[in-house]
Amino acid sequence: MDQKKNKKIIGIVGGGQLGRMLTQAGHKLGFKIIVLDPTPNSPAGQIADRQIVGDFKDREKILELASVSDFMTFEIESADNETLQKIKDSGMPVNPNPETLRIIKDKFKQKAFLQEHNIPVAPFALVGSMDDALKQGEIFSYPYLLKARFDAYDGRGNCVVNSKKEIESAFQKLSQSPLYAEKFIKFKKELAVVSARDVYGRIVSFPVVETIHKNNICHIVKSPAPIEKETREKAEGMANKVLDALRGVGVFGIEMFLTTDGEILVNEIAPRVHNSGHHTIEAFNASQFEQHIRAITGMHLLDLEPLSKHAVMINILGERESEAEPKGIEEAESLGYTKAHIYGKVKTKVERKMGHITVLSDNLDEAEAKAVEARKKISI
Numbered sequence: 288m289d290q291k292k293n294k295k296i297i298g299i300v301g302g303g304q305l306g307r308m309l310t311q312a313g314h315k316l317g318f319k320i321i322v323l324d325p326t327p328n329s330p331a332g333q334i335a336d337r338q339i340v341g342d343f344k345d346r347e348k349i350l351e352l353a354s355v356s357d358f359m360t361f362e363i364e365s366a367d368n369e370t371l372q373k374i375k376d377s378g379m380p381v382n383p384n385p386e387t388l389r390i391i392k393d394k395f396k397q398k399a400f401l402q403e404h405n406i407p408v409a410p411f412a413l414v415g416s417m418d419d420a421l422k423q424g425e426i427f428s429y430p431y432l433l434k435a436r437f438d439a440y441d442g443r444g445n446c447v448v449n450s451k452k453e454i455e456s457a458f459q460k461l462s463q464s465p466l467y468a469e470k471f472i473k474f475k476k477e478l479a480v481v482s483a484r485d486v487y488g489r490i491v492s493f494p495v496v497e498t499i500h501k502n503n504i505c506h507i508v509k510s511p512a513p514i515e516k517e518t519r520e521k522a523e524g525m526a527n528k529v530l531d532a533l534r535g536v537g538v539f540g541i542e543m544f545l546t547t548d549g550e551i552l553v554n555e556i557a558p559r560v561h562n563s564g565h566h567t568i569e570a571f572n573a574s575q576f577e578q579h580i581r582a583i584t585g586m587h588l589l590d591l592e593p594l595s596k597h598a599v600m601i602n603i604l605g606e607r608e609s610e611a612e613p614k615g616i617e618e619a620e621s622l623g624y625t626k627a628h629i630y631g632k633v634k635t636k637v638e639r640k641m642g643h644i645t646v647l648s649d650n651l652d653e654a655e656a657k658a659v660e661a662r663k664k665i666s667i
C-alpha cells in the first residue's frame with residue numbers, strides 16, 4: 288500500500304461540495320484524501336489525491352476505500368452504514384459512529400430517538416397509507432407535512448399538505464421512500480448550531496446562526512444569529528444535549544425552530560459538516576471542516592476565535608439546466624471582505640447548490656446587503 292507510506296489517508300464517502308471543503312481542510316492539515324463518489328470528476332474528486340468512482344451504497348467500493356484509508360468519514364447520510372459498521376468493527380476509525388448514521392439516516396427513527404432523549408421535536412407520526420395520512424390530518428390539522436424517511440435533502444423529501452385533497456399528490460411526489468407526518472410549526476426563525484466532539488470527549492460549538500430558507504433550501508446564514516441572549520443560551524444548551532445523546536466524534540449540524548412561543552424544537556440533525564457552517568472558513572480561526580478533520584483523526588479540537596463580528600453566507604443556486612459557466616467571481620469579490628466559493632460542478636441545474644459567498648463585516652445588515660449584491664454579480 289504505497290499510498291500509506293508517508294502522509295496518513297482520510298477516506299471520505301461522498302465527493303460533493305462538503306467533501307471538497309473537507310478535502311481542502313484535510314490537505315491544510317497534511318493528510319491525503321481519497322473520496323468515493325459516483326460522478327467522475329466530482330467536486331471533491333477534482334482536488335482530492337484520488338477518487339474511487341462508485342456509489343455511496345456500494346459495499347465493494349466502500350471496502351475498497353477502507354483498504355486504502357487510515358481514517359474514514361462520510362459527507363452524505365445515504366452512505367451505507369452497515370458496511371461502515373463492519374469496517375469500524377475491524378478496527379478502522381470510522382466517524383461519526385455508523386450507529387449514529389443508522390439512526391439519523393431514517394428521519395422517523397431520528398425523531399423517535401430525539402424524543403426518547405427528551406429533546407423537544409415537532410409532533411410526528413408514522414404514515415403507511417393514505418388512510419393514515421387522512422387520520423393524521425385530523426390530528427395535526429392542515430397544513431401539515433409529509434416527509435420522506437430516507438434520502439431527503441434540500442426540501443426534496445418534504446411536501447406540505449394543505450388539505451385532504453392534496454394527500455394523493457403528496458404520496459405521488461414522495462413515492463420513492465416510506466413516509467412520516469409532521470405537524471406544521473409556526474416558527475419565528477430557524478436556527479442552527481454546528482458542534483464538534485473530539486476523541487477526548489471535548490465539545491466545541493460555533494455560535495448559533497440564523498438560517499433563512501427559500502423553497503425549503505438554505506438561502507442565507509447569519510452569524511451570529513440576531514437573537515436574545517436567553518434564546519441563544521437555550522439553543523446552545525439544546526445542541527449540547529443532542530451531542531450527549533449521539534455517539535461518535537466529528538462535526539454535527541443541528542437544525543432548530545424558534546417557535547412563535549419562544550420554544551426551541553430540534554428539526555433535524557446532520558451527522559456531518561453542514562451548510563449553516565460554511566461561513567466558518569473565513570469567519571473563524573478554524574472552520575467546521577478543519578474541526579471535523581481534527582476530530583476524526585484523533586487531534587484536539589481548536590478553541591474558536593471569531594475573526595469578524597458578523598458573517599453572512601449566501602448560497603449560489605443554479606438557475607438553469609446547462610453546463611456550468613461561472614462568471615462574475617472577481618466582480619463579486621471586489622466588493623471587499625467577500626469570498627466566493629465555486630464547487631466545480633460540471634452541470635448547473637435549477638436550485639442546485641453550485642457555490643456560496645461569505646461576507647465579513649462589523650455590521651450584520653451591511654454584510655447581508657453586500658452578500659445579496661455579490662450574489663447578483665455572479666452567474667453560473
Ligand SMILES: Nc1ncnc2c1ncn2[C@@H]1O[C@H](COP(=O)(O)OP(=O)(O)O)[C@@H](O)[C@H]1O
Nearest residue numbers: 409439440441442443469470471472500503555
Ligand atoms: N414541521 C415543519 N414545520 C414548518 N416548516 C418545516 C417543518 N419541517 C421542515 N420545514 C421547513 O422545510 C425545510 C426543510 O426541511 P427539513 O426537514 O430540514 O428537510 P431537508 O432534509 O430537506 O433539509 C426546513 O428548514 C423548514 O424551513
Ligand SMILES: [Mg+2]
Nearest residue numbers: 441542554555
Ligand atoms: Mg434540513
